[in-house]
Amino acid sequence: MTMSVTIVYTVITLSAIGTFSAVILYFVAQKFKVYEDPRIDDVEKALPGANCGGCGHAGCRAFAEACVKATNLSDLFCPVGGNDTMSGVADILGLQAVQKAPRVAVVRCNGTCEFRPKINFFDGVSSCAAEAGLYSGDTGCQYGCLGHGDCVVACDFDAIHMNPLTGLPEVVDDQCVACGACVVACPKNLIELRRKAPKDRKIYVACRNEDKGAVAKKSCEVACIGCSKCFKVCPYEAITMGNNLAFIDSDKCRLCRKCVEVCPTNSIIELNFPPRKVKTDLPPVTAREAEAPVLPEREATSEADQTKNTEIS
């Protein structure tokens, strides 16, 4: 008898407390309600969710908030999702997406052990940032890759790896989303985001050595010596000279490869191109180029023409 009364009292008391608390919580929730635009959730769902920070915001949620707040999307771009994702976001928000050419990271140093001999040995901790803070590096070139792989650690997409043979990092084009984490991580500013061309073809100056030609050449065989030969031969004004260094603007370059032929130090690299029609004296520039798939000559020419046309239009 007493047992069941106890149970009844307990149930009643707890129910009363529960109801009372619920009422209080209801009013508190009303009082402190924070309105959040439901579109933020929608936009966030449309984003890749990589939280890489490549857009310049602290993760995808922050980027979604910025998109919803923005009146136009011209300054906002998700490099991971690219144009498709951005048009999806634009649809949700009823705005106009800005189309951007996809980009890919490129390592602008070709100073392998063979071309750029070590003149001393760094014995400290394996970190490019730490070594760069202490001294100029273990080769004669103070601008070149230090080879500890800070860029590899920074990459969230497994898109950059150290090649143990060359001691330099290599970008896996298909994996790279151009988030720019490696660009920030490299203390020597060697990594650049360049426009992605069809078939991942690339032409770039693989050198950042600002020393005068003779000094640069002494420390590294494949250094850019700032001779301006490529600058003169370029028909598209894509090459600029500055600080004893040539720079090829990937937005202007039409991949004609004339600069590669004239470079006296092989510091301009061509990647993923079919073999040339006329055999030149130039040795293969990197191991990767030698491994590049050999395409039939005819198809290659038409491809190249197509590339040219699309770029002109």
Place this chain on the structure above:
Amino acid sequence: MLKTFKLGGVHPAENKLSAGKAIQILALPKSVFIPITQHLGAPAQILVNKGDKVKAGQKIAQAGGFVSANIHSSVSGTVKKIDLSPDASGYPKQGIFIDVEGDEWDESIDTGNDLIEAFDPDSKAIIDKINAAGVVGMGGATFPTHVKLVPPQGMKADTLIINGVECEPYLTSDHRLMLEKGREIIVGIRLLMCALKVEKAYIGIENNKPDAIEHLRRLTSSDASIQVIPLKVKYPQGGEKQLIKAITGREVPSGALPVAVGAVVSNVGTAFAVYEAVQKNKPLVQRVVSVTGKSVKNPSNFLVRIGTPVQNLIEAAGGLPEDTGKVISGGPMMGKAIASMDIPVTKGTSGVLFIPEREAKRKQIQTCIRCGRCLEVCPMGLEPYYLMTVSEKQVWDKAEEQHIMDCMECGSCAFTCPANRPLLDYIRLGKGKVGKIIRERKKQ
């Protein structure tokens, strides 16, 4: 019971191989390279052109601001070129190349060795002379001395502390200087006291240099205002804050200057440079450098003209040992490994140390075993293991919260770590990053 600082510290093997070797004057090199940044602060502005004839002691670069120092030619000859050349870190720095011709000094300089004790007790005139002579802290930090002698508004120094500690293993340049130029140093101390308008000066010397303590005590026996304090042998006693704590018991607050507790610290080398600058009108163009190492044939102390290549020093000390694994500018604890033997001796080069291959290599890095030894030895009371971890993980706000900027990079933590953790490497990296963040925040 000898005085020392309370917190942390280590005692590495002393290895003062060149302690018994008198200072020798090194032969003039064929050419010198004089960098325009040999001090903390703004680089000096070059006053000479290619082809100019210069005399030893002639001003060739003007201080580029208040926190900067004049640079003088250390030799007589012709300016060959003004160009970049790698410094100890391998990064190129602007400087002046001079081809040596004879040894002709500027007329205004007294090159004699006679001791001049009398001086005009005008504080401003003394500081101006020190400023003109380009005197900087000779202990290695190379902070311009004239800046130290003018405390910021509202602060007043009451004590001058002279640093004759030389707590770095191997180095003996200050030790020899105290023995051979004791009288000059005492005059230099009186000049510094007069410039600072302080009544009391202490000379702190570690107890492993009893001859120097004895010598300076004898010289100051008649002068109650200068007192020699023997100190227990412990690294990093030569650190400014540690020395102030050891001698006066005062603690410099985090982020503050030593003058905040009324103390100004100067090296014995600086006191000697001040003597030469004021009494002899001789600018800072030469310094004592210890050339030492276990495999070096004749570990020596040389009086070297600024700009002499390190190569000349080791040749004079019996040639480069075959088993050299690392060459360090400075002492083994705080010195920096140099990337090339062509780099010049600068105002801050207190020694050149040749470490044999077998001792040069670092041991394999193991995991932290949480023994806490780094905490025990940190003279600044920091948590090195934690600062290393947050620097490695790039959590800069936590690093700043835990006072990473108070680290003076003495290396006691890395020296004592049984797991060979690269504590200082990462803390130094963190300091660089946090310092940059703080500077940017201040700008906004």
